[in-house]
Amino acid sequence: MKEEKDIYVEDGIMKFSWKPLLAWGLRLLPLLLFLISFATYYYSYVILQSSGGTGKALNISKSLCGGLLTQKNWERLNLNITRHTQLFLKMEDFFWKETQSxxxxxxxxKGSELMLLKVLAATxxxxxxxxENLECRTCVVIGNGxxxxxxxxxxxxxxxDVVIRLNDAPVRGYExxxxNKTTMRFFYPESAxxxxxxxxxxxTLMVMVPFKMQDLRWLKEILYNEKRVRKGFWKPPPLIWLGDPSKTRVLDPHIFQQAADNFLKISNKKGKNPVHPTTGMLAVVAALNYCDVVHIAGFGYPSLKKPLHPIHYYGRANMKSMMNSYHDINNEAKALRRLEESGAILYLHPHL
Structure with a gap:
C-alpha cells in the first residue's frame, strides 16, 4: 500500500497533498467566523461611540444611516413580501371590511373579533x-440571553432611537x-x-403579543375591570396590571405570519404540537419592518448539552426549562444567522 505524504515526487515533479491543508482549514473555520463577527461588532461599536454621549441621538442616526451599515435592509432580504410599517392593530384594519381574517x-x-373590538376601543x-417623523430610525432589540x-x-x-425589550426582563440593577431606555416592550400575560x-x-409602549384568545381576554378583563378568568395559561398571569391603556398596543398578527412563513418557514401540521416564533423573533421581524437600522444583543441560547447553564442575564432559569418549549430555538438561530449574513441585522457583541 502506497504511503500518502504531504509532499512527494511523481514523474520527476514535486507535488503537494491537499488533505492536510483542508483538515487545517476546517479546524480554523470556527476561529475565522468568530474573528469576522468580532470585527463587525468592533466596527459598529466604534461608530456608535464616536457619536458622543447618550443625549446625541440625532448624531447617532446620521452615523449609522449614512454609513456602510444600512443599505435598504428590507430589500436585502429578498422575501418578495411587502414591508409592513404599521405594527399595531387598529379597528379599521379588520372591521368594516369585506375580507375577514x-x-x-x-x-x-378569526374567532376573537368581538373580544378584540373591545380591546382596541380602549387602547x-x-x-x-x-x-414616526424620523427620516431614518435606528433600532436595537435586546434579548434576554x-x-x-x-x-x-x-x-x-x-x-x-428605538429600544425594544422582551417579556419580564428587568432593567433596574442591570443598566x-x-x-435603561425602553421604547417598546413586547409581552404576553404570563410575562407581564x-x-x-x-x-x-x-x-414606554407596552405591546401585547397575543399568542392565544386567552391573552386578549386577560387584557380585556384588565381594561374593563371585569372578573378575571385564569384558566388557559401555562403560568398564572397577574390579576392586577397597572399599564396605561393609552400606551398599550396589540401586535398585528401579520408580524406573526411573516415570522413563521417567511423567516422561519414553520409548517404547523394538524395532529402535531404547534411551533410558534418566540417573542424575540417577533420583535426582530417587527423591527425589520419598521426600522432602517436593526441591531440586536442578548440573543442565543447555550447548548442543550448544558442543561444547567443559565439562559438569561437575570434569574436562575436554565436550559432545562426549554426542553418542552413550543419554540424551535435551533431554527431561530439559523434564521438570525441568515439575517446577519445578509447584512439586515448586526449583533452588538461577538457570538458563535
Whole structure:
C-alpha cells in the first residue's frame, strides 16, 4: 500500500497533498467566523461611540444611516413580501371590511373579533410622533440571553432611537449591561409585571403579543375591570396590571405570519404540537419592518448539552426549562444567522 505524504515526487515533479491543508482549514473555520463577527461588532461599536454621549441621538442616526451599515435592509432580504410599517392593530384594519381574517390567533383574528373590538376601543395603535417623523430610525432589540451579562453595552444601547425589550426582563440593577431606555416592550400575560413602570419608562409602549384568545381576554378583563378568568395559561398571569391603556398596543398578527412563513418557514401540521416564533423573533421581524437600522444583543441560547447553564442575564432559569418549549430555538438561530449574513441585522457583541 502506497504511503500518502504531504509532499512527494511523481514523474520527476514535486507535488503537494491537499488533505492536510483542508483538515487545517476546517479546524480554523470556527476561529475565522468568530474573528469576522468580532470585527463587525468592533466596527459598529466604534461608530456608535464616536457619536458622543447618550443625549446625541440625532448624531447617532446620521452615523449609522449614512454609513456602510444600512443599505435598504428590507430589500436585502429578498422575501418578495411587502414591508409592513404599521405594527399595531387598529379597528379599521379588520372591521368594516369585506375580507375577514381566515386564521385564528396568533396568525389571524378569526374567532376573537368581538373580544378584540373591545380591546382596541380602549387602547391605541399609533407610534410616538418623535419616532414616526424620523427620516431614518435606528433600532436595537435586546434579548434576554445570558450572553449580554457583563457586556457593558448599556450606554451604547441607550443611544438608539428605538429600544425594544422582551417579556419580564428587568432593567433596574442591570443598566451597565442592558441600558435603561425602553421604547417598546413586547409581552404576553404570563410575562407581564403587575406594575410596568417599575422596569420601564413612563412613555414606554407596552405591546401585547397575543399568542392565544386567552391573552386578549386577560387584557380585556384588565381594561374593563371585569372578573378575571385564569384558566388557559401555562403560568398564572397577574390579576392586577397597572399599564396605561393609552400606551398599550396589540401586535398585528401579520408580524406573526411573516415570522413563521417567511423567516422561519414553520409548517404547523394538524395532529402535531404547534411551533410558534418566540417573542424575540417577533420583535426582530417587527423591527425589520419598521426600522432602517436593526441591531440586536442578548440573543442565543447555550447548548442543550448544558442543561444547567443559565439562559438569561437575570434569574436562575436554565436550559432545562426549554426542553418542552413550543419554540424551535435551533431554527431561530439559523434564521438570525441568515439575517446577519445578509447584512439586515448586526449583533452588538461577538457570538458563535
Amino acid at each position: 381566515k386564521l385564528p390567533l396568533p396568525y389571524g383574528i 391605541n395603535y399609533q407610534m410616538p410622533t418623535n419616532i 445570558y450572553v449580554v451579562k457583563n457586556s457593558s453595552l448599556g450606554s451604547l444601547i441607550n443611544k438608539y 451597565d449591561d442592558v441600558g 409585571y403587575s406594575n410596568p413602570i417599575l422596569q420601564n419608562d413612563p412613555d
